[in-house]
Amino acid sequence: MDPRHDAPDPGERSRQLLVLRMVSSLLANREVGLLAMSSDLSADQLRGELEAVGAPLREIPHGAWEEFADRVELRPVPGAALPTLETVVPLWTESGGASRGARVRLITPEDSDLEDYWVSGFVDVTPGSEWLAIPADPIVPPEPLEVLPSRGEHPVPERWRPVLSEIVHRLVVEDYEGLQRDGIVTDVEEAATKWIEAYHDPLVDLPDSAWEWSDCYPGYEGPGHYDVLLSLWTAHQGLSLLTMEANVVDSGDDIRVEIFSVHVM
Numbered sequence: 001m002d003p004r005h006d007a008p009d010p011g012e013r014s015r016q017l018l019v020l021r022m023v024s025s026l027l028a029n030r031e032v033g034l035l036a037m038s039s040d041l042s043a044d045q046l047r048g049e050l051e052a053v054g055a056p057l058r059e060i061p062h063g064a065w066e067e068f069a070d071r072v073e074l075r076p077v078p079g080a081a082l083p084t085l086e087t088v089v090p091l092w093t094e095s096g097g098a099s100r101g102a103r104v105r106l107i108t109p110e111d112s113d114l115e116d117y118w119v120s121g122f123v124d125v126t127p128g129s130e131w132l133a134i135p136a137d138p139i140v141p142p143e144p145l146e147v148l149p150s151r152g153e154h155p156v157p158e159r160w161r162p163v164l165s166e167i168v169h170r171l172v173v174e175d176y177e178g179l180q181r182d183g184i185v186t187d188v189e190e191a192a193t194k195w196i197e198a199y200h201d202p203l204v205d206l207p208d209s210a211w212e213w214s215d216c217y218p219g220y221e222g223p224g225h226y227d228v229l230l231s232l233w234t235a236h237q238g239l240s241l242l243t244m245e246a247n248v249v250d251s252g253d254d255i256r257v258e259i260f261s262v263h264v265m
Contacts, residue, residue: 015114016085016106017069023104023117024065024089028057030194039119047189049122053100055093056197058136064092074106083108085115088123094136097127139200141236148239149231149265152215156228160216160248163255164230165206168244171196171232171262172203185259192262199242199264201234213239216248224250232262241265 026035030050036043050057060068074085085106091098100122106115156164170179176188185191196203210233219225225247232242243265249256 016074017072019106019115019117020072020087020089020104021065023102023119024060027089027091027102028059029198030057030189033190035119038117040121041119043190046119049100049102050091053091053093053098055095055098057098058092058094060090060092061134061137064090064097064134077105080107082110086120088125090125090127092136096134096136097125099124099127101125141201142199142234142240144237145239145241149213149241151212152229154216155211156214156216156230160228160250160255160257161211163257164228164246164248167246167257167259168203168206168230168232171244172205179259184257191259195242195261195263199234199240201236201240203242204233204235206230206233219247221247224252226250228257229265231265 023035027050030047032043032046032050035046039046041049068090072087074087077084077086087104087106088101089104090101102119103121103123105118105120107118108115167179167184170184171192176193179185179192180188210231213231215229216226219227226249228244228246228248230244230246232240232244234240234242241264242262244262245260247258247260249258
């Protein structure tokens, strides 16, 4: 056994918990693309495991995380090429601890003291009664922006606005399957839904003034192709930090839109 894993000093323990906390947040926010880069599971397999919890995931409440940090056991992995520890990171829902957890390994590279993580799978767990009684921290909608984003230098042309407004409306009513079926977005989970859900303030239809906060530029693909940036509106915040990035193809007879991403600008 590597001597660094006999009795970790407080600094090492803090670093390990920092990595585990980061993994916990990535899981709660379903960052499956990023997680798949450090996992035995593909992005689709990770998504399926997280959906199998049966309820929307939330960040682990502060009190529950402190309790987990105090009692978590990091067990050495026999036969690993590098010093490796493993534990199970709990998943959380709105009502409390879930009955599934992620098996996470911490791997210490030879040239670094900061561990890499590896998600090796998921296991059934039995949350203690005290954990079941701890609900997720309440979600506080974001406040209206004190400093507004810069207005667009090249606002979206009038001709495209009804098409883009309708696409935003379909995001508002969560017509995600339809958007993907119609080819408007390729991977709706990665491109849009995870960002929209993580913002914790529901989208609303675009107001007439929305186009002041839009931009469009000629695309690299050639004539008729344009890149569009459009600020989105939410129920509590109004003008938000969420931005839709899309490609518009205007043939003169037809307008086609493909969403690249909905993200926080």
